[in-house]
Amino acid sequence: MTELSKVHGSKASADRLKKRRAAEWRLKAYGIAAIAFAGAALVILLSSVVLNARFAITETYINAEITIPQEVDPGNTRDPEVIGQARFANIVRDEFRDMFPYVSGRSNRRELSDLYSSGAVFELRDYVMENPEVVGDRIEFEFVASDVTDLYMKGAFGTLEPQDNSIDITLDFIGDDTVEIVADAPIFSGMQALVRQDLVKLADRRLEEAGRQDAGVIEFERRASVAETEEERALNQATADARAVERDRLRAEADDLMNRSRDPSGFEQVLETNPSVYMDVNEGWLRITGVGTNTATAEIVVPMAERITDPASYSYYINEVPQQQRPISDQKIIWIEELRDAGAIETKLNWRFFQAADSTQPELAGVWGAIVGSFWTLIVTATLAVPIGVLAAVYLEEFAPKNRVTDFIEVNINNLAAVPSIVFGLLGVSILFALLQLTGQDFRQTPIIGGIVLALMSLPTIIIASRASIRAVPPSIRDAALGLGASKLQSTFHHVLPLALPGILTGTIIAMAQALGETAPLILVGLVAFITEAPTGPTDSSTVLPVIVFSWSGNPERAFEAKTAAAICVLLLFLIIMNALAVFLRKRFERRW
Known part of the structure; x- marks a missing residue:
């Protein structure tokens, strides 16, 4: 066995090899964990958006x-x-x-x-x-x-859960609006248990409040004991006494609530903080206002067809979402249920969302105006950015001399690609507005000003991608064209540029997709207009998809949450389509040298 074999076959060598393999395994595990974490975060994000968007369908x-x-x-x-x-x-x-x-x-x-x-x-x-x-x-x-x-x-504020209605009940009418319900068995025990649970929670809150008052008593008594003047001592002692009275009152209230929660035969009022209870009796609707084990009092919301004391049948429902936690009252729920029973309510696919423009009413709001505004803005962006960016890339890569000036330009193009988008918005506000006002027309809130700002922002991306694509064309193509008598201009535009076109298109589409998702610069230049009709051209006031997502997310109505999530889904769909198109063009027309 040679000396080299002894070294590589030794225990130390085996230990080093084991450590290298362990390090390689850890590196792979870290990579897989990172990918899994990113994938899980993406799934959670998309699931949250889609679940919220389901209410807008x-x-x-x-x-x-x-x-x-x-x-x-x-x-x-x-x-x-x-x-x-x-x-x-x-x-x-x-x-x-x-x-x-x-x-x-x-x-x-x-x-x-x-x-x-x-x-x-x-x-x-x-x-x-x-x-x-x-x-x-x-x-x-x-x-x-x-x-x-x-x-x-759609079930956003709870649903009416049917309860046992096989037990006979007797109605005792008290005045025009109230009725007492007596059942042959404890059918209200379930609701009574829910009310008792709320009593216990309320008692706990009262004890917490009493604890804070007790801490105040201790503190103000301490201040009174160290007071330097009689007036200051009296003031702190009076505050401590007042807090002690409030503490005792809260403790007494908590004890009373706990005693009521333990009384199996007690009768309790159904408050707005408790689940809501309804009964459908003889074509009328009752809202339960108090419950015992087998008795209840109710308010008549919908009058009965006939006031009979022993109805043959009834329906009994519980909505576990308390009235205090939803923006819809009990009586409005009963009216809606009446319409539902009459077959007067219908749910349809929400085409309005894709056909309407913005609105202050969430049920009327749609994204069509923002989609058209985004279209005109991207048209202006592409019209300015694509020819300027591609021609700048061609010049820098094929014709520009290599000197300090071109090096300075290249460095600044790379730097501009990393500039925050809001800076371009500030440029639009401070300079472009003034320049466009020289035309005598007001282009604020129009796709023209938004398209110019996004074009400036997209230029570095298009130039860098186009230069990389042109650089990837083999020098032999240029040499062959020049050898056959073509000029430098002909070689570039007849041979090099067509071969670089797939990469240029890919970079351009990615830049347009980035521009489609921008919000900050467009907000600064005023594309946050409230537009109730879709714009007909680039000079009309308009808004865009990312801005309308930002606008809706700040509205207080809960229905706008679903509309915001649905608008995000529409925006993501357009971005996915544009990126998929870029991948398709690269795969379809790309040549390997």
Whole structure:
């Protein structure tokens, strides 16, 4: 055995080899873990967006008959301008009040009008203007439901869970609006248990508050003991005494709540912090306001067809989402359930989301205006950035002399690719606005100013990608063209540039995809306009997809959360398509040398 064999076959050599293999295994494990972590984060992000977007896939309509009174067109002129001046809001409001004649009170009637969208009034007006022959007739019309109604129908605010209704009950009517329910068995024990749980939670909160008051007593008594003046001592002692009284009151209240929660035969009020309970009896609806083991009191929300004391059948429901935690009241839920039972509510695919522009009402808002605005902005961006970027790359790579000036230009192009996009927005605000105002027209909030800013931002990416693609063409192509008598210009544009075109297209599409997703520079140059109609050209006021996502995310209505998530999905779809197109072009036309 040679000396070299002894070295490589020794125990130390085996240990070193084992360590190298362990290090290689750890490196692979770290790589796999990083990929798994990134993939899991991506899945969680996309799942969250898609789950929120599911509420925007469909929209809810209320089907109702409505009479178009002759007062809409008193002269029977069938003139759309005359019809358009009629008060359709009052017509729709009165029709819904006729559908629910038992609803009284100003606040209740106002809440009744919240069942349908305010945009439904304008849709009815437009329909009558287009079909004036319906004036004086009673027609069926689909009213767009309000955002709250729509979300309730999709289960965003809880659902009515049916309970056991096999136990006989007896009704004792107390006045016009209240009824006492007595069951032959403890059917309300489940609801009573939920109320007791809330009592325990409330008692715990009261004890926490009492603990804070007790800490205040100790602190103010300490301050009183070290006070330098009698006045200061008296003030701190009075504060400590007041806090002690409040502490004792909270402890007493907590003890009372705990005792009530332990009483199996107790009767408790159902508060807005408790789950809501409803009963459907004899074509009427009751809202439970208090429960015992087998007794309950209820408010009559929908009058019964007949006040019978021993109904043959009934339905009993619990909505576990308390009224305090949802923007829809119990009585509005009952009205919606009435419409559902009558077959007057219908859910359809939400094509409006892809056909409408922005709106203050989430149920009417759509992304079509933003899609068209993004299209015009990208047209302006591509028109400016692509020819300038490609020609700059051709010059720098094929014609420019290699000196300090070109080196300085190349370094700054690379630096511009790393500049934050908001800097280009500041450039647009400070310089481009002033230059465009020299034309005598106001281009703020238009795709022109947005396209120019995005073109400046995209130029470095296009130039760098185009130069890399041109550089990848073998020198033999140039030499062969020059050897056959072609000029430098002919060699570049007839031979080199066509062969570099796949890479140039790939870089251009990636730059356009990056521009499509930009938000900050476009917000700075004013593309945050509230646009209710899609722009017809690059000089119209408009907005773009990323900006509308930013705008909707700041709206307080919960329905805008779903619209925001759906708009994100649309934006991601366009980005995926553009990147897939770039990959396809590279694979389809790429040549390997």
